[in-house]
Amino acid sequence: MEFDLSAQPEIVQQMAEYALIGWELAKSWVLSPAAWSQFALLIVAYLLAVVAARRLRGVLTRVITPAPDAESSLAKVRRTVLLGLPLLLPLLAYGFTAIGESVVRSLFDSGAVIAFGKRLFMFLAVRTLVGEIITDPLLKLLGRYALLPIAALYTVGLLDPLMVKLNAMTVSLGNISFSVMSLVRGAIAGGILFWLGGWSTRQTSQFIEAQKDMRPSLRQLMAKVIEFAIFAIAFLLLLNIMGINLSALAVIGGAIGVGLGFGLQKIASNFISGVILLIEGQATVGDFVELDGGESGQIVKMTARAAILETFDGRWIVVPNEDFITTRVVNYSDSGSANRYEAPFSVSYDTDINAVPAIIEAAVATHPDVLDVPYPPDCELRGFGGSGIDFAVEFWVNGLDDGPNKYTSDVLFLVWNALKDNGIEIPYPHRVVEFKGTPPEMAK
Incomplete structure (x- = not known):
């Protein structure tokens, strides 16, 4: 049966030509004894692969599977190998078919059918790889829309003609030309x-x-x-x-x-500033910093362009790297150095102030986060106020007095309890009122 396709587009004519070639090839295979023997060999190779894969999969699973709690590099490699076990069946079928192909070609001087079967088993291996083994989203996308179509074209023998046509088509972009x-x-x-x-x-x-x-x-x-x-x-x-x-x-x-x-001076400046920061180490991830502009927070990430600060109230501040070089920066962490804080308080004028420092220093020293090095707690007399005598206790801690840490609050609790336990009064505000002339009569 013949059709006149001269009026159809070129692509339709080419598809019809390929279909006709395939039809003639299929007829030659159906009518050829050598083709039937090759079909039989394909079936035998597949059945042998099924039996061998079933036995090998159980043995390999027992041998390769690491202990459940193993986290070594070898254990990770063994778990990766286990993911590839579904490839056993198509690869074994491909190997057995390749052996059968050499036998058939020596007997019949023809192996087109078994060569097609070998390519088909390779396509099944690629489909198993993409569908069951690859889990990364990008690789799965490439496998689904690139590797599988290429394997399908290779299976039906259209990959080489398509590559020739694509190589002949060129694209030019200025003085650059490529196919x-x-x-x-x-x-x-x-x-x-x-x-x-x-x-x-x-x-x-x-x-x-x-x-x-x-x-x-x-x-x-x-x-x-x-x-x-x-x-x-x-x-x-x-x-x-x-x-x-x-x-x-x-x-x-x-x-x-x-x-x-x-146009990109700022970007280049920030990039170079970021490199300088990383080399000098004056501010790095984990440090709590305060900039001249008032921005403060913990550095949670340093990129090529900026550093990201996280405040204690959960906000992120993006600070260009250049600001760390050109402005004043206070680093409260600096590789984990200790920080000093103070907690002010007052006592009554009736208090024996000579006993207060020892009581407060002993109480503050019981806090588990207060350090003895570089200095232990130190209670100092600061002045004589209008209502009481003003003291302050200085203490050193590793960390910042904010966010999850409330060092000053904890210390003030210790001061309060120590003063109460020793009968020391914390004064209320006093005011002395002076009357000129005759004082008002007090109500009876």
């Missing part, structure tokens, strides 16, 4: 490379953070440098994979340089 195939290859390779870059960055950061002997700022600096290096290498590899000549990017690099010189 459509380069774009497709770059999109796939770019997704994989940048995923690998993100994964390696996370692993490197975890390793660096575990080195507690290094300063926190140095750990962050090393993590940032390695992150930039990894993604720079990934970008250069991507350009190489796409076939783009690096010398063609000179114009783009010049334009970026001009942009940095004029």
